[in-house]
Amino acid sequence: MATINKNYEKLQGSYLFLEISKRVKDFTEKNPDVEIMRLGIGDTTQPLTKTVIKGLLDGVKKLANAKTYTGYGEAQGDIRLRVALSDFYKKRGIHLDVKEIFISDGAKADCANIQSIFGIDNVVAVSDPVYPVYVDSSVIAGRTGEFKNGRYEKLVYMECDEENNFVPVPPKQKVDIIYLCNPNNPTGGVATREQLKAFVDYALLNKAVIIFDAAYSEYISDTNLPKSIYEIEGAKKCAIEINSFSKWIGFTGVRLGFTVVPLDLVVFNTQKEKVHALWSKRQGGSQGIMFNGASNIAQEGAISALSEKGQMENKKVIAYYMNNAKMIKNSLTKLGLKVFGGENAPYVWVKTGAGFNSWGFFDKLLKEAHVVSTPGSGFGLKGEGFIRLSAFADKKNVKKALESIEKNLKL
Numbered sequence: 001m002a003t004i005n006k007n008y009e010k011l012q013g014s015y016l017f018l019e020i021s022k023r024v025k026d027f028t029e030k031n032p033d034v035e036i037m038r039l040g041i042g043d044t045t046q047p048l049t050k051t052v053i054k055g056l057l058d059g060v061k062k063l064a065n066a067k068t069y070t071g072y073g074e075a076q077g078d079i080r081l082r083v084a085l086s087d088f089y090k091k092r093g094i095h096l097d098v099k100e101i102f103i104s105d106g107a108k109a110d111c112a113n114i115q116s117i118f119g120i121d122n123v124v125a126v127s128d129p130v131y132p133v134y135v136d137s138s139v140i141a142g143r144t145g146e147f148k149n150g151r152y153e154k155l156v157y158m159e160c161d162e163e164n165n166f167v168p169v170p171p172k173q174k175v176d177i178i179y180l181c182n183p184n185n186p187t188g189g190v191a192t193r194e195q196l197k198a199f200v201d202y203a204l205l206n207k208a209v210i211i212f213d214a215a216y217s218e219y220i221s222d223t224n225l226p227k228s229i230y231e232i233e234g235a236k237k238c239a240i241e242i243n244s245f246s247k248w249i250g251f252t253g254v255r256l257g258f259t260v261v262p263l264d265l266v267v268f269n270t271q272k273e274k275v276h277a278l279w280s281k282r283q284g285g286s287q288g289i290m291f292n293g294a295s296n297i298a299q300e301g302a303i304s305a306l307s308e309k310g311q312m313e314n315k316k317v318i319a320y321y322m323n324n325a326k327m328i329k330n331s332l333t334k335l336g337l338k339v340f341g342g343e344n345a346p347y348v349w350v351k352t353g354a355g356f357n358s359w360g361f362f363d364k365l366l367k368e369a370h371v372v373s374t375p376g377s378g379f380g381l382k383g384e385g386f387i388r389l390s391a392f393a394d395k396k397n398v399k400k401a402l403e404s405i406e407k408n409l410k411l
């Protein structure tokens with residue numbers, strides 16, 4: 001007799017974007033002539049660079065010739081891409097063995113699937129507000145209790161607010177798995193070296209593991225801020241870093257990411273290389289149990305992106321998005337709103353101000369300025385009273401949206 005995984009019934013997740021679509025649809029049906037400007041969604045909009053396109057085309061052409069055709073790829077991903085990534089990290093003073101890099105088809109799945117190599121009784125800590133995948137995958141795995149009063153039982157929440165500048169501090173109690181998203185989605189908060197060191201020290205002391213989601217690391221321009229957890233001494237003993245080519249080179253649709261599991265990583269009662277071996281078993285490319293490798297075409301694109309020319313071109317695309325973030329931040333600050341993030345992260349986190357909760361301000365922005373945002377309350381209890389605006393839009397649309405806000409929003 002088959003039964004379902006009842007943990008799925010505890011999930012609250014999909015409500016946020018469904019509700020946004022519903023409210024936008026209701027508004028456009030009542031106001032068919034009004035142009036809606038979307039600053040809500042964290043999806044890239046700008047075309048891939050010439051060098052990335054060339055890499056992708058070369059990848060396709062190789063498949064047209066029996067001599068260069070490839071089927072299933074190397075375990076853990078194309079060695080040329082892993083070498084290019086290892087060289088990329090080396091420039092920041094981080095030594096990664098190519099064996100430690102696992103190419104994936106994106107960071108979201110890895111953030112969720114990584115849980116499968118840890119004990120089911122492990123206690124998980126997440127920040128609040130939070131990128132929902134860390135929570136929902138903990139729920140599905142059975143690491144939480146019921147959802148009560150806006151939070152899951154058994155999950156430990158590290159609260160982020162104005163006081164800590166939206167960067168969490170390590171929990172007071174003992175936890176086993178800590179998800180950190182840095183730069184942060186949704187708040188745009190970015191941790192300093194000292195703030196990350198506090199987590200590494202905590203993890204080493206408690207034999208905990210940090211799952212460090214660095215999907216937006218290339219948006220950090222302040223050279224004093226660490227981009228990788230491995231810039232912190234001791235992190236290779238306690239942290240897994242997950243990254244994505246989605247926001248870095250515009251591969252949200254192409255799909256490519258990577259996860260670093262250091263050989264030195266140890267958790268309670270394990271020797272070096274054990275955790276690495278488990279992920280390798282699950283994920284090791286054509287030899288993995290539950291993953292058969294990332295697209296060879298996508299990997300050609302990323303190899304090209306990591307060339308000197310490719311990196312220069314991609315920096316320009318990131319600067320384009322970050323200029324949007326700057327425009328959003330400046331414009332809303334001028335209006336007297338309290339605005340966070342948007343400096344080393346592509347998200348701007350806006351305080352709704354007195355009298356409005358997140359959904360109330362979402363409706364106000366939609367009705368008065370015709371701009372779609374994302375209500376902060378959808379990311380957790382501590383997101384209440386905020387909205388998230390995304391810089392991943394066309395500059396013209398950002399300008400139009402800001403002009404409309406400046407002209408029409410009644411504050």
Ligand SMILES: Cc1ncc(COP(=O)(O)O)c(C=O)c1O
Pocket residue numbers: 042105106107108109131181185213215243244245246252256257
């Ligand atoms: C923090 C964070 N991690 C991971 C992802 C997903 O990355 P990918 O497209 O590689 O699955 C996103 C996407 O928005 C994200 O915001």
